[in-house]
Amino acid sequence: MAEFAVDPAFEAGSIAVGDLPLCHVRLQTDARWPWLILIPRGPGLREVEDLSPADRARLIEETVLAGQAVRAMAAAIGFTVEKLNIGALGNVTPQLHVHVVGRRAGDAAWPGPVWGVGLPEAYGADGLDTALQAARKALGL
Amino acid sequence: MAEFAVDPAFEAGSIAVGDLPLCHVRLQTDARWPWLILIPRGPGLREVEDLSPADRARLIEETVLAGQAVRAMAAAIGFTVEKLNIGALGNVTPQLHVHVVGRRAGDAAWPGPVWGVGLPEAYGADGLDTALQAARKALGL
Numbered sequence: 001m002a003e004f005a006v007d008p009a010f011e012a013g014s015i016a017v018g019d020l021p022l023c024h025v026r027l028q029t030d031a032r033w034p035w036l037i038l039i040p041r042g043p044g045l046r047e048v049e050d051l052s053p054a055d056r057a058r059l060i061e062e063t064v065l066a067g068q069a070v071r072a073m074a075a076a077i078g079f080t081v082e083k084l085n086i087g088a089l090g091n092v093t094p095q096l097h098v099h100v101v102g103r104r105a106g107d108a109a110w111p112g113p114v115w116g117v118g119l120p121e122a123y124g125a126d127g128l129d130t131a132l133q134a135a136r137k138a139l140g141l
Numbered sequence: 142m143a144e145f146a147v148d149p150a151f152e153a154g155s156i157a158v159g160d161l162p163l164c165h166v167r168l169q170t171d172a173r174w175p176w177l178i179l180i181p182r183g184p185g186l187r188e189v190e191d192l193s194p195a196d197r198a199r200l201i202e203e204t205v206l207a208g209q210a211v212r213a214m215a216a217a218i219g220f221t222v223e224k225l226n227i228g229a230l231g232n233v234t235p236q237l238h239v240h241v242v243g244r245r246a247g248d249a250a251w252p253g254p255v256w257g258v259g260l261p262e263a264y265g266a267d268g269l270d271t272a273l274q275a276a277r278k279a280l281g282l
Contacts, residue, residue, distance in 0.1 A: 083188075
């Protein structure tokens with residue numbers, strides 16, 4: 001069986017947060033939104049249907065946990081999340097992954113989706129560390 | 142406890158397909174994509190985290206089933222789905238709902254997300270009936 005590996009495309013725009021029981025978690029390095037990406041750790045996964053029912057239940061629980069972590073990241077960097085956006089798209093990078101993004105009225109893409117909008121905005125070094133610590137704490141990592 | 146009701150905003154752009162154990166299912170009346178919407182039947186739901194863990198597991202199973210129905214709709218109207226897109230956004234209509242959309246290279250928004258792109262394209266009367274019947278059969282409705 002092939003090993004699990006993170007598609008290099010994720011490495012360009014995100015950093016590792018840690019591993020939950022099912023998913024590798026990454027923080028999207030775009031200061032416009034508190035944003036986590038969950039990547040189930042199995043080889044060759046593309047669609048949610050490729051997971052077993054037990055892993056699908058794990059995925060949605062880890063998605064809910066990631067939503068709490070996104071709220072914690074937002075609070076740490078001075079935002080309030082008004083709506084969570086959850087998306088499994090994969091048109092560009094087909095490896096199965098779930099985006100969990102904290103949205104607020106007036107953000108850079110509001111009320112449209114965030115994917116493909118404008119250019120990422122770099123975190124300051126302190127901001128990234130603050131967001132990462134808040135995410136890890138909320139995820140129990 | 143308040144009754145469950147579908148936000149009138151859904152009625153403008155979609156038609157009822159039927160009810161699964163957890164979700165009311167609607168077909169987005171936009172011939173550009175085979176597209177179903179799942180609306181969990183509970184009052185006041187906004188986020189996935191508002192569901193119980195048991196209902197969250199039901200939601201992801203119904204999402205997988207809806208993906209199969211989207212593939213069946215696509216086949217019935219002459220498309221092949223290359224990638225499923227799943228999204229729970231709710232920035233415009235906050236009632237909890239999950240989009241399941243069949244995507245193919247070169248479609249009207251490829252490879253970007255479908256939400257907010259251009260104007261819906263009407264189904265012909267036969268096409269809509271064909272898609273609806275394929276969806277109902279695949280969903281067991």
